[in-house]
Amino acid sequence: MQTRKQVTVFLENKPGRLAQVLSRLAQAKINIVALSVMDRHEHGVLRIVTEDEAATVKALQTLNAHFTESDxxxxxxxxxxxxxxxxxxxxxxxxxxxxxxxxxxxxxxxxxxxxxxxxxxxxxxxxxxxxxxxxxxxxxxxxxxxxxxxx
Missing domain, CATH: 3.30.70.260 (ACT domain)
Structure with missing residues (x-):
């Protein structure tokens, strides 16, 4: 058991947006430990825990994605x-x-x-x-x- 950083990404409800984020993480060779995706009225919410939090943040910044981090x-x-x-x-x-x-x-x-x-x-x-x-x-x-x- 351990404390990990979770990244919550807010996604536009557009075809391919989730694929774009996950593809970017794959290109950066970031392994996903756990993931959850849910729908909100005007956007999707992607919660991910990865093996490399710093690389995850960097990859998301290259996409200009809106995200938060939490323990x-x-x-x-x-x-x-x-x-x-x-x-x-x-x-x-x-x-x-x-x-x-x-x-x-x-x-x-x-x-x-x-x-x-x-x-x-x-x-x-x-x-x-x-x-x-x-x-x-x-x-x-x-x-x-x-x-x-x-x-």
Missing amino acids: VLAVELKNQPGALAHICERLAEDHISIEYAYCSSGGRNGKVFGIFKVSNLEKAQRLLSESGKNQRKIEKPTLRDQRSYKK
Whole structure:
């Protein structure tokens, strides 16, 4: 688990704009760790975590793309049922809100990453580091009533 820089790119809703951005990253030999694309009313939102944040920013600047950077939590996950639920439950138990999350589908070496934008990055890192040391076996996720997470 580590803190990573996420780049959020705001794309015009025009054919080929996403392809242009991804092609530019490919030309710069930038490997994408995880990516999410969603539609907003007047533009698309591309969120990416790459292996080289500085090169990503430089590549986007050459396209005059509008983008922002933010810190996110990148958690290596086991590719098995319940792995993502386990992380979400641990964060909820300590009242850490997940603003949004997305995952990779496996990359180099078959690693899968969950990317989390959370309300308290340092606390989430500390919590998940501690739970990694006392790794409990992921069986079935515990389905809890949403009210049980409130302070």
